Structure formats: C-alpha cells, structure tokens
Amino acid sequence: MSIRARREREYQRRNQLILDTARRLAEAEGWHAVTTRRLAEEIEYSQPVLYSHFHGKEAIVGAVALKGFEELTGTLRAARKSADDPTAALRAVIETYLDFAGANPALYSAMFELSTPLAFASAETPGPLIETFGELIAAVVAVAPAGDAELAAEVIWGALHGMVVLERSGRLRPALMRERVDLLLARFAPEG
C-alpha cells in the first residue's frame, strides 16, 4: 500500500526532474541541445526511461510548455490586478507578456513556436492555455468597445507575438520595443 505510494512519489519526482532538466538545458543551450541522449545523461538514467514517462520528445516539450502557460497566466493575472485603472492594466499585461518572453526565450519558444501535442482552439485545449488568453481578454475588455474585445485581444496578441519573434530573429530593432508598446497602447487604449 504505502510501497506503491512511495513508488508513485518517486515516479513523479523523476517526471519533474525530466521536465526541469529539459527546461534548464533549453534555456542554457537552446532546444537543439535537448536530445534524448543528453537528457538521459543529465538525469542519470538511460534513454528508454524517458519513454516510460512521455510518449516522445514532443510530449516532453509540450509538458514544459504547459507549465509555462501556468506561470504566464499567474504573472499576467498579478500584473492586471495590481494596476490602478484599465489602461494601466493593459499596459502592465503587455509589458509582463514581453518580459516573460524575454526572460524565458526557450520556454516561450516551446509554448508558441515549437511543434507540440498541445491542441489549441479545440475541445481538448488544456485549461492553462485558455486561461492565458483569458487574461489578455480580461485586460482588453476594459478598454475596447463592447463586442470587439476578443477580436482586439487576438490582434494585440498577434502584435505581441509577432514583435517577440521578429525581434528575436533580428528583424526588429530591440531598443525600440518600448516605443512600439507605447504606440500599440495609444491605438488600442487611447484614453490612457
């Protein structure tokens, strides 16, 4: 009885070890450095052990990404709720989003760029993904005309994501991100 429980605890512990190691490796050396061999070596188990935890490499990336959505949702919510007025809240959410992307490039990449088993816009979309977008919508509804909130949130999200990846690949001038945010806010929350 308790033996099974201990086994289960050890399994979960190792599960977390795999995810933590994958994320740490990815942030330190990029996802290309996260190979099954390297991962197995780092956790001090053999390669096949990984497959008793996850269906494959994509599933590992997906699990890391899911954790990222939970973290992002939390920071976005905190930023939104600690703001004084709707416009400040939208600004806080936008800046928090960009800070998150800047501070966790590999994690952000797993969430939005890499191929993972995570389903979007479907019935099986995991909760954390919906909640993340929900935070953005919540910040937008307060400044957008009624009915347009979700649409405006999609456009703003697109602009944020687009600016992140275009800047990351050297296609935008990094020093001007602040100005771009100001411009975006001026267009979508003009009264602020």
Place this chain on the structure above:
Amino acid sequence: MSIRARREREYQRRNQLILDTARRLAEAEGWHAVTTRRLAEEIEYSQPVLYSHFHGKEAIVGAVALKGFEELTGTLRAARKSADDPTAALRAVIETYLDFAGANPALYSAMFELSTPLAFASAETPGPLIETFGELIAAVVAVAPAGDAELAAEVIWGALHGMVVLERSGRLRPALMRERVDLLLARFAPEG
C-alpha cells in the same frame, strides 16, 4: 570558351532545379520532408552534388526564402501602387501580405520562421529583405503621423506575422481574419 559557358549554364540550371524542387516538396509535404536524400533523388543526382551548390541544407532554405522575399516585394508593390488612396493602399498591402502567407505556407515559413543564414538588421542584410519591409513602410507613411511611420510599420508587421503564425498553429480563429484586419486598419488608418 563556349564549353565553359555551357557548363556554367548547366550549373545554374541545376541550381534552379534544386531550389524549385525544394520549394515544391516543402509546399507539398512540409519542410520536414525536404531531406538531402530526398532532394537528391528528386533531381536525379547524388547527395554530394547539393553541397557543390550550397553550403548545407540551411543555405538551400535560405536561397528559397530569398526568392520568396523578391516575390513578396513585387506583389506588395503592385498592390500598393494600384490602390486609389493611402488607406486603400495600406489595406491592399496588408491583405496581399496575408494572402501570400496563406498561399505559400512553406515559403513563408522559410522566410520568417526557419533558421537560415539570412541576416537581418545588419550591414549584410540582402536587398530583397530590406525592400520587402520598405514596401510596408511606404504603405504606412501615408497614413501615419510623421516620424512614427517606421515604428508603426514594425507594429503592424508584428501583428500580421503574429496573426499568421498564431492562426496557422490553431491559436486564432481563421474565419475572423477579415475582422481582425478591419480592426487593425481602424486603429492605424482611422480616416479610411
């Protein structure tokens, strides 16, 4: 003398054959299907021949992408110049950009998502890349306040690119792209 010229023509012909085949394969089956073995088989030469034309697979993807920038610049320019007024021109450029991304998903991916040797925002940035962004700026200057044009172009480009990749991965509702474009235009060219 003319023998060397014939050789050179054949080399250029084969160069084009490699690029055309890579692009066709990528659009038909995705870039993951474009392996050096498959590419060699399709052009009916051995693998090493590819390396006498390009430094590696990334260089092939980069060459395909470069052609894409030339094409995109051309279609954007045509769309912009055939519009009646500045706002219509911006709308035409935006819709053309999105149509291009939708019609050539693999090519677009090579241009903006995949890792290639193409340098951005640097002294060695190839002309076609600069020209493409130049077309977008040209469309924006006519509707944006003086001094803000380039910044606004970056934000709009970010929104376009973000919406393309987010929609492509199922993160946005495809049917509403038209509405998102309308909203974007309403915010950046309100007088239209």
Place this chain on the structure above:
DNA sequence: GTGGATATCTAGCGACACTAGCAATCCTGT
C-alpha cells in the same frame, strides 16, 4: 593520345529519435 583538372559517385561517419528484448528487482500469495 595522354596527363591533369573537373565532375560525380559510392560508401561511410557520427548523431538523431525511438524500441526490442533481456536482466535484475520487487511484491504477492501460499
């Protein structure tokens, strides 16, 4: 015609994600 340059191929390297099949370990039922 022959020697040297050029063009192309066969064969193979190391690394990749992933897996079959075996060995050791552990828990259960008697």
Place this chain on the structure above:
DNA sequence: ACAGGATTGCTAGTGTCGCTAGATATCCAC
C-alpha cells in the same frame, strides 16, 4: 520462507538525418 509473476531499467540495436572522404569516371588542353 520462498517461488512466480509483474515491474523496472538496461544494453544494444534500427532506421534516418546532415554531411564528407576518397575513389572513379569524364572531359579538355597540350
């Protein structure tokens, strides 16, 4: 206490990837 079966993890492989060394065939200049 201990045999039998399930579980757990390993070794050793498969097939594929990008890429390349070295051999071979072809071609042109003298």
